[in-house]
Amino acid sequence: MNAKILQNDFKRNRASNVALLLFMTLAAALVVVAAIVVTQLITSMMGMYSAAKPPHFLQMHKGEIKPGLIDAFNASYEGVTAWQIVPMIDIYGDDLKVYGEEVFSLSDCRLDIGLVKQNKEYDLLLDGDRKAINVNKGEIGIPVILRDSYDINLGDTVQLTSNGVTKAFKVTTFVHDAQMNSTLCSSTRLLISDEDFEELFGNVGENEYLIETYFIDSSQASDFQSAYEKAGLPQDGQAVTYTIIFLLSALGDIVMAMVLMLVSMLLVMVSLMCIKYTVMAALEEEMHEIGTMKAIGMSYKDIRNLYLEKYKMMVAVGIVIGYVLALILSNVFTRHINSTFGKQPISMLTIGLPFAACALVYFITNHYCKKILKRIKKVTVVELLVTEKGFSKKEHAKDGLYKSKTMPVNLLISVRDTFHHFSGFIIVFVVMFIISGIMIVPMNLLNTMNSKEFISYMGSSMDDLLIEIDSGQNLDSKYQVVQKLLEEDADIEDYKAFRRVRIQAINSAEEWINLHIDCGQYAGKALKYLVGTAPTMENEIALSKLNAEAMGKNVGDTILLKVNDMLKKCIVSGIYQDVTSGGYTAKALYSFEGVDTEKYQFTINLMNGINVEEKASQWRDKIGVGYDIEPMEEFISQTLGGVSRQVEVIATAVILIGILLAAWIVVLFMKLRLAKDAPQIAAMKAIGFTNSDVRKQYLYKILMVSMTGMFAGTLISNILGARIVSMAFSIMGLGISRITFIINPWAAFAIVPLLLLAVAAGMTWMSAGQIQEYHIISLINE
């Protein structure tokens, strides 16, 4: 009996039932895709990390080391389970030439390139199947992040030329490197055979060591770092903990998973609204039948179940189709995860979580349907059959159309219908509100990250060019070369020089820690400070946010520095944001004479009209290798490289998904709305309104609601967007806690809203075309 009723209902209300089914399918598909991406990300990372075993604490060091001291320290430190010292050969990008379909060098690669051999047990470099790779003599494994940035293919030849040595390697594999698989890391590792490594070590490039330590509990890394630094062990290079390695590896995919979850939650919400809309329309339409059923003594539960079963079935069918669709689509979203973290075998979690997500959607919709259908219980037979008051809180007609003096009739009807009966359009409003909101945030973030001003979050001032000298010996002579170059160049308006030193300081726990201080006359100037100001006196110091937090210092506090075995007191003048060097930097005017230089940095402003890229290229040719000379925007782009690229992918994907979603929802909404409004449309046509008039009315209504939603979405995203992103950055511990969006007003306030509006208008006009097929008489006589 019920099956027959369902069948008939489906035939009778085909448009609204199909629309509801499609909503459920799409919502379920996206929920499943989000669940698959999340599980794939978690299981892939865990799988890769358990196979590759990246270090819990990594200290890079350039120069020679005494392994005995490290062994002794590690052996005595409680909780250390293993350690190793991995030698690496640092080479310049200019030293590597790729011979494939095209011939090019890696000179423009900002990542420090290191040649390594495979480790025995820990920190393994893996292939796509998560097996430790062993390359033969003459072969080389290229990291996947280089494969993604350059046209390097298997079988290509990579030629190394350094210190008069030339050696060719054949690319035989791509390397999945658990600890250096993001461009946010400063280095990347190329794998060569043990024999080649022994042959080259000490003869080409420079020697660097990765001092890697493992603990019972990886959270011990921070305490270990303090103790390690205090012990004065090798530390001429970056130090990174497991958490940072993990976070940097997955940042882009985490953001993608978050966006997918947000969009799928949005769709579930829209589906719920859609269900309410359809159920209420069905109840109103079948008011007399329900009244009769109640009158002849059918119980509330019997009547409710007639409806509930239909929606349960539709939701279940939608979820099943969505699930299958998601399994087909998920490859697109997990491709990056697979390529970064290697192939992940299917686990219980991969099957279980998407299934659980589907079950959750099913139970939520089921519960929601029951809640709506409770109205059957509350309404009386008299309200259904005699007074015909019905179920919903009736929308009352608003008097006043007759007062209008000039507004065109179609617009007049639309304005009144939209704003007096806004709840009927709430789906479109909410969708446009959320879509415009989520489209603008990544776009603003991308614009901010691509802007030259973003340099202020990277601890530098906003100038045209940046020169860094941070590798190799003879830093001072290289400094002289650059200074001479800049002094002699007439195209320069001004330049600032900074020297980075490593100084020991006492933190709030009375422990000695390393502080990387950029010093110089202009140190800390032109940065954006969270609190306080740049140092203005020699006894002042500005700290990066992460340093201030780690040291437990605020503006006005005093910190003790150990300079040439003497103690120096400094007052914290300000706290700024910095994502470079792991976010741990400081700025001071004091010159720290006698302390070894870690790095020199020059920021340069050119005269007006001078081409920045040409100048950088000209200088590179003039002073040769060993200097990083980059236009500031290029420096930001390369440092943020993968992250801003992924933000770009996300922003593009969100815009595309947003537009498609808007188009899809407008089409489905119109299907539902037209099905509901059919008798009213027929009445309008009967009194002389043309098809085109009715289409115009729907166009005006959707445009007005869309504009209201988009205005609210844009407003909220501009107010809250930067705060949400700042909060996310803050939670991730990247050294930024307060980001101010640099907005491209054309894109944010004109192009994107107009595009969205054009899509809404186009879909409405197209969908409303079906009015032409309406048969006035059959609708009127229904």
Next chain:
Amino acid sequence: MKAILRAKGLWKEFNGAKILKGIDVTINAGEFVAIMGQSGSGKSTLLYNISGMDRATKGKISFDGEDITNLDDEKMSNIRLKKMGFIFQQSHLLKTLSIRDNIVLPGFKAKQDSRKNVNVYAEKLMKRTGIDPIADHDIKKVSGGQLQRAAICRALINHPDIIFGDELTGALNLAATKEIMDIMNEVNGEGTTVMLVTHDAKVAARAERVIFLADGNITDEIVLGKYEEKSFSEREQKMSKWLGKQGF
């Protein structure tokens, strides 16, 4: 007399069934014509096709001398708006508008007069049909008879040449039916042509001419002459006799 509406060889097929089978009919300007027939005889179909609300399968229809058989949506809508008025069994007023707004809407749309004058005329129509006290009411809060009066006002707002009614009193009680039909006779008395479909002999007795339809064909007609209230029972008897002859 001038013909306002003429159908020639009108056929209508629907899902293979022949509903109208080559009907020829002429309605003169100022006439009041009622169409009667058994259920399924095709009387409503004839009304909808002859009024251009539906498209005939075959045949030719002219309105006021103009061939309207294949007019496009724009032109046909314009005729419906300005020259025709429709009243259905259910009022089919727009739910989101008040009584008054429903009435003035086609007037605003037609732009034949200023909005001020449309409002004045709507007020006059409402007074005449006795619904002025509920002018600004929600349409869900008034009775069926009041809704039908509002539908009549809406149909009249653009001073149409002809009013079509399909079982316009079908859902009303006797008292309301009488009131509505009095209005229809008044409107017709002022020169507006009226063509309505009914199964109620009392309603048909108000007409000047009654056409009987059976199985898609016009089988007979009776001319009762212009309506006068005093002769109503005589007309009713005449109708009864005639309908008996038709097997109704």
